Amino acid sequence: MLLKIEFESETPIYQQIKNQIIKGIATGELAIGEDLPSVRQMAADIGINFHTVNKVYTQLKQEGWVVVHRKSGVMINPDLKAELTEDYLQTLEENLETLAAEAYLRGVSKEDFHGMIDKKYSSFIGRGRK
Amino acid sequence: MLLKIEFESETPIYQQIKNQIIKGIATGELAIGEDLPSVRQMAADIGINFHTVNKVYTQLKQEGWVVVHRKSGVMINPDLKAELTEDYLQTLEENLETLAAEAYLRGVSKEDFHGMIDKKYSSFIGRGRK
DNA sequence: TATCTGTTATATATATTATATAACAGTTCT
DNA sequence: AGAACTGTTATATAATATATATAACAGATA
Numbered sequence: 378m379l380l381k382i383e384f385e386s387e388t389p390i391y392q393q394i395k396n397q398i399i400k401g402i403a404t405g406e407l408a409i410g411e412d413l414p415s416v417r418q419m420a421a422d423i424g425i426n427f428h429t430v431n432k433v434y435t436q437l438k439q440e441g442w443v444v445v446h447r448k449s450g451v452m453i454n455p456d457l458k459a460e461l462t463e464d465y466l467q468t469l470e471e472n473l474e475t476l477a478a479e480a481y482l483r484g485v486s487k488e489d490f491h492g493m494i495d496k497k498y499s500s501f502i503g504r505g506r507k
Numbered sequence: 508m509l510l511k512i513e514f515e516s517e518t519p520i521y522q523q524i525k526n527q528i529i530k531g532i533a534t535g536e537l538a539i540g541e542d543l544p545s546v547r548q549m550a551a552d553i554g555i556n557f558h559t560v561n562k563v564y565t566q567l568k569q570e571g572w573v574v575v576h577r578k579s580g581v582m583i584n585p586d587l588k589a590e591l592t593e594d595y596l597q598t599l600e601e602n603l604e605t606l607a608a609e610a611y612l613r614g615v616s617k618e619d620f621h622g623m624i625d626k627k628y629s630s631f632i633g634r635g636r637k
Numbered sequence: 638t639a640t641c642t643g644t645t646a647t648a649t650a651t652a653t654t655a656t657a658t659a660a661c662a663g664t665t666c667t
Numbered sequence: 668a669g670a671a672c673t674g675t676t677a678t679a680t681a682a683t684a685t686a687t688a689t690a691a692c693a694g695a696t697a
């Protein structure tokens with residue numbers, strides 16, 4: 378998987394990597410059970426310190442997105458079952474409200490917003506839970 | 508307007524205030540032309556340093572949400588005309604994609620997402636640009 | 638043994654966030 | 668004129684977050 382990092386961005390590098398990996402899982406660009414590069418390899422590919430990648434993998438493991446084996450390295454969790462907790466729903470609603478408020482004030486209609494959602498969801502592969 | 512700050516949150520205080528003010532404009536809780544508390548007053552109300560509030564007002568002014576007059580203080584910009592720039596649309600799409608990817612993987616359906624959007628938009632007052 | 642994994646420890650540098658004091662230049666009211 | 672309020676600016680400090688640098692360790696593999 379090709380990662381594109383913007384070093385001038387306000388978003389921290391480790392956060393950019395996390396976001397792109399989760400997007401990759403959703404779109405299927407990262408197959409289930411697929412191996413991710415080693416911390417040192419990915420760090421070398423991007424041109425950053427391996428601790429930054431290690432932070433990403435540690436958090437992704439913590440949140441259940443990946444599993445780790447000695448030597449075999451890090452792979453997308455084959456038993457991925459991200460839960461729809463009340464805490465998550467609350468933060469989602471809050472983030473969405475912030476996003477929607479500014480979008481609305483800038484002239485993005487409800488229909489525009491629906492269209493953007495539809496476009497994103499159409500790019501996701503059929504792996505989500507029902 | 509009553510501001511609720513979570514001091515344990517990962518989101519910086521100044522960012523929480525900004526978000527709530529923009530939400531307030533969208534919902535109409537903050538009327539157009541309405542005065543906001545002075546930097547010192549709001550800081551005292553919340554129990555934080557006035558520089559933190561000053562940072563909020565400076566950025567809100569910079570982005571066109573408020574206007575500032577000596578003595579009369581800060582008010583919601585009566586000529587609010589937030590623009591739908593290409594840069595803004597791009598960041599909106601990117602933020603939405605990140606949000607949608609995780610939501611999808613956690614079992615939030617497209618219809619759920621639409622419902623959340625509709626709920627937010629129904630709380631916004633008719634002031635947006637067309 | 639040599640080489641690859643993730644992991645941990647320690648140290649350093651930089652930027653961000655938040656606070657603390659102080660002062661200044663306008664405006665408004667007494 | 669003077670007091671009391673505005674936003675604004677300057678300076679300093681502290682805590683935290685982000686990123687890097689070097690080194691070492693334990694387990695797996697060839």
